[in-house]
Amino acid sequence: MAWDTEATKAKILDAAVTEFAAHGPDGTTVDRISRRAGVNKERIYNYYGGKQKLFARVLWVELERVAADLPVDVDDLGKFAGRTYDYHRNHPQLSRLLRWEGLAVDMLFADGVPDEEGRTAHYRAKVEALAAGQRAGKVTDAVDADHLMFLVLSLAGWWATVPQVARMMTGADETDRDEDARRRASVVEAVRRMVLPTGRN
DSSP states (O other): OOOOHHHHHHHHHHHHHHHHHHHHHHHOOHHHHHHHHTSOHHHHHHHHOSHHHHHHHHHHHHHHHHHHHOOOOTTOHHHHHHHHHHHHHHOTHHHHHHHHHHHHHHHHOTTSSTTHHHHHHHHHHHHHHHHHHHHTTSSOOSSOHHHHHHHHHHHHHHHHHSHHHHHHHHSSOTTSHHHHHHHHHHHHHHHHHHHOOTTOO
16 A cells, blocks of 8 residues: 555644644654654654754644634734634644744754745735735724734734733633633724724724
8 A cells, every 4th residue: 555645744744733832843852753643753854854844844834824714804803813812722832833933943943933034925915914904094004014913913812822821810711711702802802993093983
């Protein structure tokens, strides 16, 4: 029977997401990823060229997923923020991976952020969508589009990034349905107010 290369690659990526999110690029080993994926570690080197390249690939795949699931809606950025909150709530590994990258990039990646050019294009597309909303008068232009998009993403994603701080402030965690709904509603309302064009209420 022929070896299912794509299925094996998917197993490796899934295992790598879990391991990198839990232990970071420095604390994760190829051995641990291979055991979790149930594949020989040589396949990881053959398919991805080693741990650093695999970490870069994992981040790229995760960002592609979030881009596909969360197109920017300038007609209702509050709704976009709510959906972004949901995504981070259901996929906390993305925030963890980005935090690990920020901590380790100078030590592990001699050339800087892996695939920075491609990932920059991903974020610039979001910024341009918001800038188009500003030009159309749908979004405030009191804050530059790049800063405004960063603030929207931060409001939506920070709950999942530092859940311990959220728990200490609110007295509950994300498993409390009422608190989870309250957090989401706060994100949606805050973003809607923040992006409202001047003169509208």
